[in-house]
Amino acid sequence: MKSPAIHVQNLRKIYTVSEQEAGTMAALGSLVRRRRIEVPAVDGISFDLAAGEIVGFLGPNGAGKTTTLKMLSGVLHPTSGEATVLGYVPWKREKSFLRQITLVMGQRNQLVWDIPALHSFELNRAIYRIPPEDYSRMLAELTELLELGPLLHKPVRNLSLGERMKCEIAAALLHRPSVVFLDEPTIGLDVTMQRRIRTFISEYNRRFGATVLLTSHYMADVEALCKRIVVIHHGKLLFDGDLALLVQKFTAHKIIQVQIGDCQADLNSYGEVVSCADGLFTLRVPKAETARVTERLLADLPVIDLLVEDPPIEEVIELVFAQESP
Amino acid sequence: MRGLVELYAQQFRTTTAMMFQYRASLVIWMIGQVLEPLVYLVVWTIVSNSSGGSVGSYTTQEFAAYFIVLMLVNQVTYTWIMYEYEYRIRQGTLSFALLKPVHPIHSDISDNLSSKLITLPIMIVVAVVVKGKCQG
Numbered sequence: 001m002k003s004p005a006i007h008v009q010n011l012r013k014i015y016t017v018s019e020q021e022a023g024t025m026a027a028l029g030s031l032v033r034r035r036r037i038e039v040p041a042v043d044g045i046s047f048d049l050a051a052g053e054i055v056g057f058l059g060p061n062g063a064g065k066t067t068t069l070k071m072l073s074g075v076l077h078p079t080s081g082e083a084t085v086l087g088y089v090p091w092k093r094e095k096s097f098l099r100q101i102t103l104v105m106g107q108r109n110q111l112v113w114d115i116p117a118l119h120s121f122e123l124n125r126a127i128y129r130i131p132p133e134d135y136s137r138m139l140a141e142l143t144e145l146l147e148l149g150p151l152l153h154k155p156v157r158n159l160s161l162g163e164r165m166k167c168e169i170a171a172a173l174l175h176r177p178s179v180v181f182l183d184e185p186t187i188g189l190d191v192t193m194q195r196r197i198r199t200f201i202s203e204y205n206r207r208f209g210a211t212v213l214l215t216s217h218y219m220a221d222v223e224a225l226c227k228r229i230v231v232i233h234h235g236k237l238l239f240d241g242d243l244a245l246l247v248q249k250f251t252a253h254k255i256i257q258v259q260i261g262d263c264q265a266d267l268n269s270y271g272e273v274v275s276c277a278d279g280l281f282t283l284r285v286p287k288a289e290t291a292r293v294t295e296r297l298l299a300d301l302p303v304i305d306l307l308v309e310d311p312p313i314e315e316v317i318e319l320v321f322a323q324e325s326p
Numbered sequence: 327m328r329g330l331v332e333l334y335a336q337q338f339r340t341t342t343a344m345m346f347q348y349r350a351s352l353v354i355w356m357i358g359q360v361l362e363p364l365v366y367l368v369v370w371t372i373v374s375n376s377s378g379g380s381v382g383s384y385t386t387q388e389f390a391a392y393f394i395v396l397m398l399v400n401q402v403t404y405t406w407i408m409y410e411y412e413y414r415i416r417q418g419t420l421s422f423a424l425l426k427p428v429h430p431i432h433s434d435i436s437d438n439l440s441s442k443l444i445t446l447p448i449m450i451v452v453a454v455v456v457k458g459k460c461q462g
Contacts, residue, residue, distance in 0.1 A: 075421045098427040110422050115343045126336035127426050129329045155347065 003087065004048035005179060005211040006072065011081035013042040013067050013235075041067040043235035044081065051178075054205050054212040056226035056243070060321045064235040065215045066105075069181045072213070073103040085179055099128055102177040104169055106184035111156045117167040118152045121174060128175035135174065141207075142170040145200050162193035169197065173204065180204070182214045186221055198224045219313040231320055238320055247310045250319050254290045255312075256283040258297055259305040270297055279304075284311075333428060337436035338443070345444055356445065359401055360452050367393040371460070390460035394453045401449045402442060407434045 018034045020026050042064040049055055059065050070076040072083055074090035074097065083090060088097035111120040125135045143149055146166045151159060159167065169185065182201065186194040198221055205212055216222055222229060222243070229246060231239040239246055256271065263276040270293050271285035285293045290308060297303060310316075345352055367390060374386040384392075411434075414420040423430035 070421065073425060075424050093424065095427040098425060101425075103422075103425055108419065108422065112340060112344065114347045115340070119340050119343050123336050123340050126329075126333045127428055129332075 002051070005051040005053070005086060006047075006049035006213065007082070007084045008048070008068075008072070009046050009082040010044050011042055011046070011068070011071060011083055012040065012044050012079045013064070013071060013076065014079045015039045015041055040235050042071070042078070042232075045232060045235070045237045047230050047237065047240050049211055049213060051211055052205070052209045053228065054201070054214065054225050056222040056229040057213050057215045057232070058222065058229055058317060059215075059232040063232045065232065066183055068232070069103060069183050069213065069215065073101055073181050074098065075103075099175060100177055101179045101181070102172040102175070103181040104172045104183065104185050106165065106182075106187035109156075109164070109168070111164070111167055111171055113155075113157050115155055116153045117148075117156055117159075117171065120156070120167075120171050121152075124171055124174050130175055134176075138174055138176060139170075142173060145203055146170055146196075162189045165189060165193070165197065169200070176208060178208075178210055180210050180212045182212060182216075184216055185214070186216060186218055194218060194220065201225055219317060223313055231317075233321055243313070246320065247313070247316050251287070251311050251316055253284050253286050253311065255309050256285055256290070256294065256297070257281070257305075257307040257309070258283065258301070258303055260301050260303060265301065267297075330428075330432065333432060334436040334439070337433060338440040341437050341440035342444055345441060356448060356452075359445075359449065360397065363393045363397040363400070364456070366396075367456070367460075387460065390457065394456055398449060398453055401446065405438055407431075407438065410434065 015038070016036050017039050018030070018036050020030050020035070045064075045068065057065055057068070067076065071078050072085055072090050074093045077091045086097065086100055088094055090097065090101075111117050112123070121139065124130075125132075130138070143152070146169065148166060148170055151163050151167060156164060156167065165185065173180070180201075185201070186197050189197065201212060201214070202225055204210060212225075214221065214225060227242060229239070229241070229243050230237065231246070239249070255274075258267075258281045260279050260281065262279045263281070265281075267273050267281050267283060271283040271289075274282040274284050276282070283293070294306065294308060297306065370381065370389040370393070371386050374381050374384070374389055379386055381389075411420070414423070420430065423433065
Protein backbone atom coordinates (compact mmCIF):
# COMPACT_ATOMS: atom_id res chain seq x y z
CA MET A 1 0.00 0.00 0.00
CA LYS A 2 1.26 3.45 -0.88
CA SER A 3 2.33 5.47 2.15
CA PRO A 4 0.42 8.72 2.74
CA ALA A 5 1.95 12.06 1.76
CA ILE A 6 0.97 13.42 5.17
CA HIS A 7 0.60 11.27 8.25
CA VAL A 8 -0.50 12.75 11.57
CA GLN A 9 -0.81 10.61 14.69
CA ASN A 10 -2.05 11.92 18.02
CA LEU A 11 -0.41 15.31 17.46
CA ARG A 12 -0.54 17.75 20.38
CA LYS A 13 0.71 21.27 20.91
CA ILE A 14 0.35 22.98 24.24
CA TYR A 15 1.31 26.65 24.51
CA THR A 16 2.38 28.13 27.82
CA VAL A 17 0.92 31.62 28.07
CA SER A 18 1.48 34.17 30.84
CA GLU A 19 -1.57 35.99 32.17
CA GLN A 20 -1.59 39.44 33.73
CA GLU A 21 -4.17 41.79 35.20
CA ALA A 22 -4.33 45.42 34.03
CA GLY A 23 -2.51 48.13 36.03
CA THR A 24 0.94 49.20 37.17
CA MET A 25 1.03 46.97 40.24
CA ALA A 26 0.20 43.93 38.17
CA ALA A 27 2.95 44.90 35.69
CA LEU A 28 5.44 45.27 38.56
CA GLY A 29 4.27 42.00 40.06
CA SER A 30 4.84 40.23 36.77
CA LEU A 31 8.53 41.18 37.01
CA VAL A 32 8.84 38.93 40.05
CA ARG A 33 6.26 36.28 39.44
CA ARG A 34 4.41 35.27 36.30
CA ARG A 35 1.14 33.44 36.28
CA ARG A 36 1.28 30.91 33.50
CA ILE A 37 -1.44 28.81 32.02
CA GLU A 38 -1.32 25.97 29.54
CA VAL A 39 -3.42 26.30 26.41
CA PRO A 40 -3.89 23.12 24.38
CA ALA A 41 -3.98 24.47 20.80
CA VAL A 42 -3.93 21.04 19.17
CA ASP A 43 -5.10 18.16 21.32
CA GLY A 44 -4.33 14.75 19.90
CA ILE A 45 -5.45 14.85 16.28
CA SER A 46 -4.80 12.10 13.74
CA PHE A 47 -5.36 11.96 9.99
CA ASP A 48 -3.66 10.93 6.74
CA LEU A 49 -3.56 12.61 3.34
CA ALA A 50 -2.86 10.63 0.19
CA ALA A 51 -0.50 12.06 -2.41
CA GLY A 52 -2.34 14.42 -4.77
CA GLU A 53 -5.32 14.92 -2.46
CA ILE A 54 -6.86 18.35 -1.73
CA VAL A 55 -8.30 18.44 1.76
CA GLY A 56 -10.15 21.28 3.46
CA PHE A 57 -9.02 21.85 7.03
CA LEU A 58 -11.83 23.64 8.82
CA GLY A 59 -12.45 25.06 12.24
CA PRO A 60 -13.49 28.31 13.91
CA ASN A 61 -10.92 30.92 14.94
CA GLY A 62 -8.55 29.48 17.55
CA ALA A 63 -9.41 25.87 16.66
CA GLY A 64 -5.76 24.97 16.06
CA LYS A 65 -5.62 25.01 12.26
CA THR A 66 -2.66 27.34 11.84
CA THR A 67 -0.76 25.63 14.68
CA THR A 68 -1.24 22.30 12.90
CA LEU A 69 -0.04 23.76 9.59
CA LYS A 70 3.00 25.25 11.32
CA MET A 71 3.87 21.88 12.86
CA LEU A 72 3.44 20.10 9.54
CA SER A 73 5.64 22.63 7.75
CA GLY A 74 8.35 22.33 10.43
CA VAL A 75 8.07 25.79 11.96
CA LEU A 76 6.81 24.49 15.33
CA HIS A 77 7.77 21.48 17.43
CA PRO A 78 4.79 19.55 18.80
CA THR A 79 4.42 18.86 22.51
CA SER A 80 3.82 15.19 21.66
CA GLY A 81 2.65 12.94 18.86
CA GLU A 82 3.95 12.02 15.45
CA ALA A 83 3.80 13.48 11.98
CA THR A 84 5.50 12.75 8.71
CA VAL A 85 5.27 14.75 5.48
CA LEU A 86 6.63 12.98 2.40
CA GLY A 87 8.32 10.60 4.83
CA TYR A 88 10.16 13.39 6.68
CA VAL A 89 9.65 14.48 10.27
CA PRO A 90 8.79 18.15 9.57
CA TRP A 91 10.35 19.78 12.64
CA LYS A 92 13.75 18.31 11.81
CA ARG A 93 13.67 20.83 8.94
CA GLU A 94 15.87 18.83 6.58
CA LYS A 95 16.77 20.83 3.49
CA SER A 96 15.46 18.16 1.13
CA PHE A 97 12.12 18.35 2.96
CA LEU A 98 11.93 22.16 2.90
CA ARG A 99 12.60 22.13 -0.85
CA GLN A 100 9.44 20.07 -1.38
CA ILE A 101 6.91 22.00 0.66
CA THR A 102 5.46 25.47 0.90
CA LEU A 103 3.20 27.39 3.28
CA VAL A 104 1.13 30.33 2.09
CA MET A 105 -0.57 32.43 4.74
CA GLY A 106 -3.19 34.83 3.45
CA GLN A 107 -2.60 37.33 6.22
CA ARG A 108 1.19 37.43 6.01
CA ASN A 109 3.45 38.97 3.43
CA GLN A 110 6.55 37.11 2.27
CA LEU A 111 7.50 39.28 -0.68
CA VAL A 112 10.01 42.13 -0.37
CA TRP A 113 7.66 45.05 0.13
CA ASP A 114 9.42 47.96 -1.57
CA ILE A 115 10.49 46.45 -4.86
CA PRO A 116 8.84 44.50 -7.69
CA ALA A 117 7.84 40.90 -6.99
CA LEU A 118 10.24 39.71 -9.67
CA HIS A 119 13.14 40.44 -7.28
CA SER A 120 11.57 38.16 -4.65
CA PHE A 121 11.09 35.50 -7.30
CA GLU A 122 14.76 35.73 -8.27
CA LEU A 123 15.74 35.51 -4.61
CA ASN A 124 13.64 32.37 -4.22
CA ARG A 125 15.31 30.95 -7.34
CA ALA A 126 18.67 31.33 -5.60
CA ILE A 127 17.40 30.07 -2.22
CA TYR A 128 15.78 26.94 -3.69
CA ARG A 129 18.58 26.51 -6.25
CA ILE A 130 16.11 26.20 -9.10
CA PRO A 131 17.91 25.50 -12.40
CA PRO A 132 17.52 28.53 -14.76
CA GLU A 133 15.52 26.64 -17.41
CA ASP A 134 13.10 25.18 -14.80
CA TYR A 135 12.72 28.63 -13.26
CA SER A 136 11.92 30.26 -16.60
CA ARG A 137 9.41 27.54 -17.48
CA MET A 138 7.69 27.66 -14.09
CA LEU A 139 7.61 31.46 -14.05
CA ALA A 140 6.04 31.46 -17.51
CA GLU A 141 3.42 28.92 -16.40
CA LEU A 142 2.57 30.80 -13.22
CA THR A 143 2.45 34.10 -15.10
CA GLU A 144 -0.02 32.59 -17.53
CA LEU A 145 -2.20 30.81 -14.94
CA LEU A 146 -2.34 33.74 -12.53
CA GLU A 147 -2.21 36.51 -15.15
CA LEU A 148 0.82 38.09 -13.50
CA GLY A 149 2.24 39.79 -16.59
CA PRO A 150 1.56 43.45 -15.73
CA LEU A 151 2.24 42.94 -12.00
CA LEU A 152 5.77 41.60 -12.04
CA HIS A 153 7.50 44.95 -12.50
CA LYS A 154 5.48 47.04 -10.03
CA PRO A 155 6.66 47.47 -6.42
CA VAL A 156 4.74 45.07 -4.17
CA ARG A 157 3.50 47.96 -2.01
CA ASN A 158 1.68 49.38 -5.06
CA LEU A 159 -0.27 46.18 -5.74
CA SER A 160 -3.84 45.60 -4.61
CA LEU A 161 -4.52 42.88 -2.02
CA GLY A 162 -5.64 40.44 -4.70
CA GLU A 163 -2.69 41.18 -6.98
CA ARG A 164 -0.31 40.78 -4.05
CA MET A 165 -1.87 37.44 -3.11
CA LYS A 166 -1.37 36.16 -6.65
CA CYS A 167 2.30 37.15 -6.47
CA GLU A 168 2.62 35.58 -3.00
CA ILE A 169 1.26 32.30 -4.34
CA ALA A 170 3.54 32.41 -7.36
CA ALA A 171 6.60 33.06 -5.16
CA ALA A 172 5.66 30.14 -2.94
CA LEU A 173 5.23 27.72 -5.84
CA LEU A 174 8.22 28.57 -8.02
CA HIS A 175 10.17 25.58 -6.68
CA ARG A 176 7.20 23.36 -7.57
CA PRO A 177 6.48 21.94 -4.10
CA SER A 178 4.81 18.53 -3.79
CA VAL A 179 3.01 19.53 -0.61
CA VAL A 180 1.23 22.87 -0.35
CA PHE A 181 -0.14 24.24 2.91
CA LEU A 182 -2.59 27.08 2.29
CA ASP A 183 -3.78 29.07 5.28
CA GLU A 184 -6.72 31.21 4.20
CA PRO A 185 -5.31 32.10 0.78
CA THR A 186 -8.44 33.98 -0.28
CA ILE A 187 -8.99 36.06 2.86
CA GLY A 188 -10.05 39.63 2.12
CA LEU A 189 -10.24 39.08 -1.65
CA ASP A 190 -13.23 39.97 -3.80
CA VAL A 191 -15.39 37.22 -5.29
CA THR A 192 -13.72 37.33 -8.73
CA MET A 193 -10.24 37.07 -7.27
CA GLN A 194 -11.32 34.28 -4.91
CA ARG A 195 -12.61 32.32 -7.90
CA ARG A 196 -9.40 32.90 -9.83
CA ILE A 197 -7.24 31.69 -6.92
CA ARG A 198 -9.48 28.64 -6.51
CA THR A 199 -9.20 27.76 -10.20
CA PHE A 200 -5.45 28.15 -9.96
CA ILE A 201 -5.12 25.86 -6.92
CA SER A 202 -7.19 23.23 -8.65
CA GLU A 203 -5.10 23.56 -11.82
CA TYR A 204 -1.81 23.38 -9.89
CA ASN A 205 -3.01 20.22 -8.16
CA ARG A 206 -4.04 18.68 -11.48
CA ARG A 207 -0.85 19.59 -13.35
CA PHE A 208 1.69 18.68 -10.70
CA GLY A 209 -0.15 16.14 -8.56
CA ALA A 210 0.55 18.21 -5.45
CA THR A 211 -1.00 17.40 -2.09
CA VAL A 212 -2.89 20.41 -0.75
CA LEU A 213 -4.08 21.07 2.79
CA LEU A 214 -6.27 24.16 2.74
CA THR A 215 -7.82 26.20 5.53
CA SER A 216 -10.45 28.76 4.68
CA HIS A 217 -13.41 30.50 6.23
CA TYR A 218 -15.01 30.76 2.80
CA MET A 219 -17.09 27.68 2.24
CA ALA A 220 -17.11 28.39 -1.49
CA ASP A 221 -13.36 27.59 -1.48
CA VAL A 222 -13.96 24.32 0.28
CA GLU A 223 -16.93 23.30 -1.87
CA ALA A 224 -15.08 24.11 -5.08
CA LEU A 225 -11.80 22.41 -4.19
CA CYS A 226 -12.21 19.75 -1.53
CA LYS A 227 -14.04 16.47 -1.72
CA ARG A 228 -12.81 15.63 1.74
CA ILE A 229 -12.70 17.83 4.81
CA VAL A 230 -11.15 17.58 8.25
CA VAL A 231 -12.88 19.61 10.96
CA ILE A 232 -11.20 20.54 14.23
CA HIS A 233 -12.56 22.45 17.19
CA HIS A 234 -10.80 23.28 20.47
CA GLY A 235 -7.82 21.37 19.06
CA LYS A 236 -9.75 18.12 18.68
CA LEU A 237 -10.83 16.32 15.54
CA LEU A 238 -14.60 16.55 15.02
CA PHE A 239 -14.98 15.12 11.56
CA ASP A 240 -12.88 13.58 8.80
CA GLY A 241 -14.59 12.52 5.61
CA ASP A 242 -16.52 13.51 2.51
CA LEU A 243 -18.13 16.92 2.49
CA ALA A 244 -21.44 15.31 1.51
CA LEU A 245 -21.18 12.96 4.50
CA LEU A 246 -20.70 15.93 6.82
CA VAL A 247 -24.00 17.38 5.65
CA GLN A 248 -25.74 14.04 6.20
CA LYS A 249 -24.21 13.49 9.60
CA PHE A 250 -24.75 16.90 11.13
CA THR A 251 -28.04 18.06 9.70
CA ALA A 252 -31.39 16.65 10.60
CA HIS A 253 -33.36 18.76 8.14
CA LYS A 254 -33.68 19.73 4.48
CA ILE A 255 -34.49 23.03 2.83
CA ILE A 256 -37.55 23.20 0.56
CA GLN A 257 -37.89 26.21 -1.71
CA VAL A 258 -41.40 26.54 -3.03
CA GLN A 259 -42.58 29.22 -5.45
CA ILE A 260 -46.25 30.18 -5.24
CA GLY A 261 -48.10 33.38 -6.19
CA ASP A 262 -47.26 35.59 -3.22
CA CYS A 263 -46.20 35.59 0.43
CA GLN A 264 -49.74 35.81 1.85
CA ALA A 265 -50.20 32.06 2.43
CA ASP A 266 -49.49 30.55 5.86
CA LEU A 267 -47.10 27.62 5.37
CA ASN A 268 -46.25 27.10 9.03
CA SER A 269 -48.13 23.82 9.08
CA TYR A 270 -45.68 22.41 6.48
CA GLY A 271 -42.46 23.31 8.25
CA GLU A 272 -40.45 26.20 9.69
CA VAL A 273 -40.76 29.21 7.36
CA VAL A 274 -37.25 30.66 7.09
CA SER A 275 -38.10 33.45 4.63
CA CYS A 276 -40.35 34.54 1.80
CA ALA A 277 -39.60 36.95 -1.04
CA ASP A 278 -41.71 37.47 -4.17
CA GLY A 279 -43.70 34.34 -3.43
CA LEU A 280 -40.62 32.16 -2.98
CA PHE A 281 -40.91 30.45 0.43
CA THR A 282 -37.91 28.82 2.08
CA LEU A 283 -38.98 26.08 4.49
CA ARG A 284 -36.88 24.03 6.88
CA VAL A 285 -38.33 20.55 7.41
CA PRO A 286 -37.12 17.45 9.27
CA LYS A 287 -35.27 15.12 6.91
CA ALA A 288 -37.63 12.17 7.52
CA GLU A 289 -40.67 14.27 6.63
CA THR A 290 -39.30 15.80 3.41
CA ALA A 291 -41.16 13.49 1.02
CA ARG A 292 -44.47 13.77 2.87
CA VAL A 293 -44.27 17.59 3.13
CA THR A 294 -43.35 17.90 -0.55
CA GLU A 295 -46.33 15.75 -1.50
CA ARG A 296 -48.66 17.88 0.65
CA LEU A 297 -47.31 21.13 -0.77
CA LEU A 298 -47.88 19.94 -4.32
CA ALA A 299 -51.37 18.70 -3.50
CA ASP A 300 -52.54 21.69 -1.45
CA LEU A 301 -51.00 24.72 -3.16
CA PRO A 302 -50.76 26.19 -6.69
CA VAL A 303 -47.03 25.43 -6.85
CA ILE A 304 -45.10 27.08 -9.71
CA ASP A 305 -41.71 25.61 -8.78
CA LEU A 306 -40.28 23.47 -6.01
CA LEU A 307 -36.73 22.61 -4.99
CA VAL A 308 -35.47 20.31 -2.23
CA GLU A 309 -31.88 20.79 -1.15
CA ASP A 310 -29.42 20.33 1.70
CA PRO A 311 -28.88 23.32 3.97
CA PRO A 312 -26.07 25.67 2.90
CA ILE A 313 -22.64 24.37 3.88
CA GLU A 314 -22.05 27.47 6.05
CA GLU A 315 -25.06 26.47 8.13
CA VAL A 316 -23.83 22.89 8.44
CA ILE A 317 -20.37 24.00 9.52
CA GLU A 318 -21.93 26.31 12.08
CA LEU A 319 -23.85 23.35 13.44
CA VAL A 320 -20.68 21.27 13.59
CA PHE A 321 -18.81 24.01 15.46
CA ALA A 322 -21.71 24.29 17.88
CA GLN A 323 -21.28 20.63 18.88
CA GLU A 324 -19.17 19.69 21.84
CA SER A 325 -15.84 18.07 21.04
CA PRO A 326 -16.00 14.27 21.31
CA MET B 327 29.19 26.56 -1.78
CA ARG B 328 28.22 27.63 -5.33
CA GLY B 329 24.63 27.88 -4.18
CA LEU B 330 25.60 30.22 -1.35
CA VAL B 331 27.65 32.43 -3.69
CA GLU B 332 24.64 32.68 -5.98
CA LEU B 333 22.39 33.48 -3.01
CA TYR B 334 24.74 36.25 -1.85
CA ALA B 335 24.93 37.67 -5.38
CA GLN B 336 21.15 37.66 -5.70
CA GLN B 337 20.73 39.24 -2.28
CA PHE B 338 23.17 41.96 -3.39
CA ARG B 339 20.95 42.72 -6.39
CA THR B 340 17.84 42.76 -4.17
CA THR B 341 19.42 45.00 -1.53
CA THR B 342 20.65 47.40 -4.24
CA ALA B 343 17.14 47.59 -5.67
CA MET B 344 15.70 48.23 -2.20
CA MET B 345 18.22 50.94 -1.34
CA PHE B 346 17.78 52.74 -4.64
CA GLN B 347 14.00 52.58 -4.39
CA TYR B 348 13.95 55.41 -1.84
CA ARG B 349 16.59 57.95 -2.90
CA ALA B 350 15.72 60.58 -0.28
CA SER B 351 15.98 57.97 2.47
CA LEU B 352 19.43 57.00 1.20
CA VAL B 353 20.59 60.64 1.26
CA ILE B 354 19.20 61.22 4.79
CA TRP B 355 20.89 58.05 6.00
CA MET B 356 24.23 59.17 4.49
CA ILE B 357 23.93 62.59 6.14
CA GLY B 358 23.23 60.87 9.47
CA GLN B 359 26.33 58.72 9.11
CA VAL B 360 28.59 61.67 8.27
CA LEU B 361 27.15 64.38 10.51
CA GLU B 362 28.02 63.02 13.96
CA PRO B 363 31.79 62.50 13.41
CA LEU B 364 31.85 65.72 11.38
CA VAL B 365 30.47 67.76 14.32
CA TYR B 366 33.10 66.23 16.65
CA LEU B 367 35.77 66.97 14.08
CA VAL B 368 34.76 70.62 13.71
CA VAL B 369 34.55 71.14 17.50
CA TRP B 370 37.96 69.61 18.19
CA THR B 371 39.57 71.39 15.23
CA ILE B 372 38.37 74.75 16.60
CA VAL B 373 39.56 73.83 20.11
CA SER B 374 42.90 72.67 18.72
CA ASN B 375 43.40 75.76 16.52
CA SER B 376 42.58 78.09 19.43
CA SER B 377 45.09 76.26 21.61
CA GLY B 378 48.00 76.77 19.24
CA GLY B 379 47.39 73.81 16.90
CA SER B 380 47.14 70.94 19.41
CA VAL B 381 45.26 69.58 22.43
CA GLY B 382 47.44 67.44 24.68
CA SER B 383 49.62 65.56 22.26
CA TYR B 384 47.04 65.56 19.41
CA THR B 385 47.47 67.96 16.50
CA THR B 386 44.58 69.25 14.38
CA GLN B 387 45.56 66.83 11.57
CA GLU B 388 45.56 63.92 14.01
CA PHE B 389 42.04 64.86 15.20
CA ALA B 390 40.93 64.94 11.57
CA ALA B 391 42.49 61.53 10.92
CA TYR B 392 40.87 60.08 14.06
CA PHE B 393 37.33 61.23 13.24
CA ILE B 394 37.59 60.27 9.57
CA VAL B 395 38.66 56.75 10.57
CA LEU B 396 35.89 56.70 13.21
CA MET B 397 33.36 57.55 10.50
CA LEU B 398 34.59 54.73 8.26
CA VAL B 399 34.80 52.16 11.09
CA ASN B 400 31.27 53.06 12.21
CA GLN B 401 30.05 52.58 8.68
CA VAL B 402 31.74 49.20 8.30
CA THR B 403 30.80 47.75 11.71
CA TYR B 404 27.25 49.05 12.22
CA THR B 405 24.61 46.32 11.94
CA TRP B 406 20.86 46.20 12.36
CA ILE B 407 20.50 42.39 12.42
CA MET B 408 19.58 42.24 16.13
CA TYR B 409 16.74 44.78 15.72
CA GLU B 410 15.48 42.94 12.67
CA TYR B 411 15.49 39.59 14.47
CA GLU B 412 13.75 41.03 17.50
CA TYR B 413 11.03 42.44 15.23
CA ARG B 414 10.66 39.20 13.26
CA ILE B 415 10.39 37.05 16.38
CA ARG B 416 7.80 39.37 17.98
CA GLN B 417 5.74 39.65 14.79
CA GLY B 418 6.00 35.97 13.91
CA THR B 419 7.58 36.62 10.53
CA LEU B 420 10.69 34.58 11.32
CA SER B 421 8.53 31.53 10.52
CA PHE B 422 8.78 32.27 6.82
CA ALA B 423 12.56 32.39 6.94
CA LEU B 424 12.53 29.01 8.74
CA LEU B 425 10.57 27.49 5.87
CA LYS B 426 13.43 28.10 3.45
CA PRO B 427 16.15 25.51 2.89
CA VAL B 428 18.93 27.93 3.92
CA HIS B 429 19.75 29.31 7.35
CA PRO B 430 18.05 32.71 7.80
CA ILE B 431 21.33 34.33 8.85
CA HIS B 432 22.67 34.06 5.29
CA SER B 433 20.11 36.52 4.01
CA ASP B 434 21.03 38.99 6.76
CA ILE B 435 24.79 38.65 6.31
CA SER B 436 24.50 39.12 2.58
CA ASP B 437 22.08 42.01 3.05
CA ASN B 438 24.49 43.75 5.46
CA LEU B 439 27.52 43.12 3.24
CA SER B 440 25.62 44.36 0.21
CA SER B 441 24.49 47.60 1.79
CA LYS B 442 28.03 48.29 3.02
CA LEU B 443 29.46 47.58 -0.41
CA ILE B 444 26.97 50.02 -1.91
CA THR B 445 27.50 52.84 0.61
CA LEU B 446 31.22 52.48 1.38
CA PRO B 447 32.45 54.13 -1.85
CA ILE B 448 30.35 57.22 -1.04
CA MET B 449 31.75 57.28 2.51
CA ILE B 450 35.30 57.03 1.14
CA VAL B 451 34.64 60.00 -1.16
CA VAL B 452 33.28 61.96 1.83
CA ALA B 453 36.38 60.98 3.86
CA VAL B 454 38.73 62.15 1.08
CA VAL B 455 36.88 65.48 0.76
CA VAL B 456 36.94 66.08 4.54
CA LYS B 457 40.63 65.17 4.69
CA GLY B 458 41.38 67.62 1.84
CA LYS B 459 39.46 70.41 3.61
CA CYS B 460 41.27 69.77 6.87
CA GLN B 461 44.67 69.84 5.20
CA GLY B 462 43.74 72.88 3.17
